[in-house]
Amino acid sequence: MLAVTAHFVSLLTDFGLADPSVAACKGVILGIDPDACLIDVSHGIARHSVAQGAAILWAALPYLPVGVHLAVVDPGVGTERRPIGLQTGRGDHLVGPDNGLLLPAAERLGGIVAAHLLEADAYRLTPLSRTFHARDVFAPAAAHLARGVALGAFGPPLEPSTLAQLEMPAPIASGGRLEASAVFVDTWGNVQLLAELSDLETALGRVVPGDELAVEATDGSSPNGPTAIELRWRLTYGQAEPGEPLLCLDSYGRLALAVNLQSAAEKFGLGPGRRLRIGRR
Numbered sequence: 001m002l003a004v005t006a007h008f009v010s011l012l013t014d015f016g017l018a019d020p021s022v023a024a025c026k027g028v029i030l031g032i033d034p035d036a037c038l039i040d041v042s043h044g045i046a047r048h049s050v051a052q053g054a055a056i057l058w059a060a061l062p063y064l065p066v067g068v069h070l071a072v073v074d075p076g077v078g079t080e081r082r083p084i085g086l087q088t089g090r091g092d093h094l095v096g097p098d099n100g101l102l103l104p105a106a107e108r109l110g111g112i113v114a115a116h117l118l119e120a121d122a123y124r125l126t127p128l129s130r131t132f133h134a135r136d137v138f139a140p141a142a143a144h145l146a147r148g149v150a151l152g153a154f155g156p157p158l159e160p161s162t163l164a165q166l167e168m169p170a171p172i173a174s175g176g177r178l179e180a181s182a183v184f185v186d187t188w189g190n191v192q193l194l195a196e197l198s199d200l201e202t203a204l205g206r207v208v209p210g211d212e213l214a215v216e217a218t219d220g221s222s223p224n225g226p227t228a229i230e231l232r233w234r235l236t237y238g239q240a241e242p243g244e245p246l247l248c249l250d251s252y253g254r255l256a257l258a259v260n261l262q263s264a265a266e267k268f269g270l271g272p273g274r275r276l277r278i279g280r281r
Contacts, residue, residue, distance in 0.1 A: 189263020
């Protein structure tokens with residue numbers, strides 16, 4: 001287990017930056033722990049997209065210091081869904097809703113070694129809003145954890161097997177092709193898929209730079225028309241000509257459909273949730 005970085009708190013939400021929600025959460029954390037070091041993972045998660053939030057947490061958290069990670073994409077706020085805190089094998093604490101958001105990242109950080117319900121009034125704001133648990137439940141919990149309060153003080157233990165599982169569409173290798181879902185689009189318009197190189201090579205065999213591939217939607221068309229996208233496997237974007245599409249492994253270890261110096265998402269009408277089929281040509 002790595003040493004915990006004292007007072008370190010990361011934040012991920014689907015709140016955007018147009019209203020005071022993120023500032024309110026940060027203000028609560030700093031009011032409880034003035035020494036907190038705050039870092040934003042993202043506040044641009046598509047609204048209510050638990051899967052996208054989970055995918056970005058999975059990508060980012062291994063590169064952050066061991067600490068407390070607050071994540072809120074919570075379309076079930078105020079319902080019977082549980083507020084939870086997790087401790088990982090690496091030593092991190094993750095706090096957020098029990099809707100599957102935290103689980104992929106927790107597994108990548110060494111797995112869940114403890115899970116607790118966040119219900120102790122001493123570590124919540126009062127009065128408690130039914131619609132803003134990020135401010136009133138999760139931000140205080142994150143701050144108190146960053147100050148060194150033990151996770152067990154927040155509420156009773158939970159059996160990890162009872163935590164809500166996220167329905168993340170798995171890659172499928174069949175008939176010499178790989179089916180995979182787009183999970184998010186980065187700043188440059190590259191489309192990250194929920195698949196890794198091992199998935200591609202299970203389906204197609206070993207791939208080397210320059211291998212000719214084709215991508216189509218699972219309905220048999222290309223993502224934006226009747227013809228499959230013809231591209232090549234590349235190690236990096238600059239191996240393709242400007243405007244040329246490519247498939248590569250992105251910096252977080254997932255397959256990405258890209259266009260050198262252009263946006264693949266815009267050129268091919270792609271976005272999160274699209275199901276794509278990759279094969280050789």
